[in-house]
Amino acid sequence: MPIMMKCYPRRSSRKIHLLLFVWTLILLLKTSEAISIGSWMYLGMSSLTQPLHDSSTCNHIPFLVNQQQEVCKRNPQSMMCIGHGARKGISECQYQFKYERWNCTTHRSPSVFGKLLEKGTKETAFIHAIASAGVVHAVTLSCSDGNLTDCSCDMSLQGNTVEKNTNWRWGGCSDNIKYGLWFGQTFVDAPEITQHKNNRNVRNLVNLHNNKVGRQIIEENMAIRCRCHGVSGSCAVKSCWRSMPSFRKIGDVLKSKYESSIEVGPRSRKKLRRRQKRHRKIRIPDNMLVHMHRSPNFCQTDSRKGILGTRGRxxxxxxxxxxxxxxxxxxxxxxxxxxxxxxxxxxxxxxxxxxxxxxxxxxxxxxxxxx
Structure with missing residues (x-):
């Protein structure tokens, strides 16, 4: 299995980094007019460089909803992986859109993407999907590396044979995608579920759908890797395990789904339907990104909407x-x-x-x- 960077280093002055992280978040929160739904993504841009070992600190991270704070309290070390996953999502977004009119511009504020997240555009759909995928990817790798106390790699298939008369069997240590998917859904979906319960906003259903698409893409692209056994490398028997795809592949797939994103409208408070002429409703596929609003004009600078324009690019x-x-x-x-x-x-x-x-x-x- 490939060697991956761990979610956090093991050495350093943890208390200093922890205090600096909390102080930075509180200062930015006070200077910000409002915190958007995607504020947890700011963990990917914060100064947190060490794991949290004191669960009481979770109460001082102001942009987490109650369910996210509970996740933090149960496993404070996971916050490093969430921040690492958010960074992966932001970095991949900027790579995929580096030549586009909108190049995944970020802001040094808890909202990260500024006012763009206030509308349900194709760009917002991609942001939610790639950030959701980033958390699943980071947490799953951290399980395989043994950095989280609540999970490890998946050994449930070890020793099982696939079919009779085959020369390979399950072995090694598979990536624990089940835990990664569960954790990602529990943490990332929490703000949308909370707001939907309070406001019954269809936008939250759209965001939840796109979060799910980001997670599904990882599961659908799980690969089987094998190692040969036998005399002089004869490969008489192979031990195989399940491994996640590279995050670049996930970004490529989600970018193609961004290009074919489906515009939807509300049918009820629980379901979405595709918007088409003559008001004909067609059920949308589970693995497609969806959006509600048309993208703004990214050509000209518009400070009111937080658009930088393309001048000087x-x-x-x-x-x-x-x-x-x-x-x-x-x-x-x-x-x-x-x-x-x-x-x-x-x-x-x-x-x-x-x-x-x-x-x-x-x-x-x-x-x-x-x-």
């Missing part, structure tokens, strides 16, 4: 009308071109003994930025 002049092309990214405003020089050492030679002599090479490159 680098673009590709010769791209074939792709998302990164100057035609698409600059929204028809045109672009500026400047020449950037790069100086590097090149044509290096080693002379006996013991010198290395290099020449200086200057390369020029045209850089295009949107007007």
């Amino acid at each position: 680098a673009c590709e002049k010769y791209s074939d009308d792709g998302a990164d092309s100057c035609t698409m990214l600059c929204c028809g405003r045109g672009y500026n071109t400047k020449v950037e020089k790069t100086v590097t050492r090149c044509h290096c030679k080693f002379y006996w003994c013991c010198k290395v002599k290099c020449k200086t090479c200057v390369t020029k490159q045209d850089v295009h930025t949107c007007k």
Whole structure:
């Protein structure tokens, strides 16, 4: 199985980091006008670098709902994994949209994505799905690494044979996807469930659906990895285990689902239906992202909506009308071109003994930025 980074380091001054984390969150909370539904994602941008070992600290994380605080109190160490999962989601979002008009802009505030989360757009759908997937991915890996006290890797299949006359059997230590899915659903869905009970808002149903899609994508893409056994590597018998896909693969799948996101409207307080002409309602697939509102115009700066626009963004002049092309990214405003020089050492030679002599090479490159 691949070696993965653990959710938290084992050494450091934990009390100092813990106090700094809590102080930062409280300060930002006081300076913020309101906390959005997605505020738990701020754990991915906070200064928390050590696990919480005191459950009473959970009460001082102001943007968690009651159920999330209970999760924190039962297993304070899990907060590091949640923060790591949120960071993975934010980072993957920025990778997938780095050439788009909206490039997954984040803000140094508890709402993380600013006012964008106030509308149920395609972008909001992707954010909820990738953040939900990030938590499941991080928690499941942490179980396999032995970093959480409430779970370990999955050994339930070990020793079982798949079919007669086959040369492989279940072995090793599978990723505990069942625990990861349960934990992710319990923590990530809690704010939406709480708000839906209080307000009966259809937006919460949309967010819950997209959270579920993010989790399902990981489960659907679980792979079987094997190790050979036998004399001189004959592979007479193979031991196999279930392993999660890379998070980049999860991001790729969710980006394709973003492109084909379905617009929905309320049918009842418990179900969603696809919005189509003549008010014909069709049940939406469980594995598709859904949205309620059209995306805003990301071309122009709009501080009221928290949109930065595309002015000054680098673009590709010769791209074939792709998302990164100057035609698409600059929204028809045109672009500026400047020449950037790069100086590097090149044509290096080693002379006996013991010198290395290099020449200086200057390369020029045209850089295009949107007007």
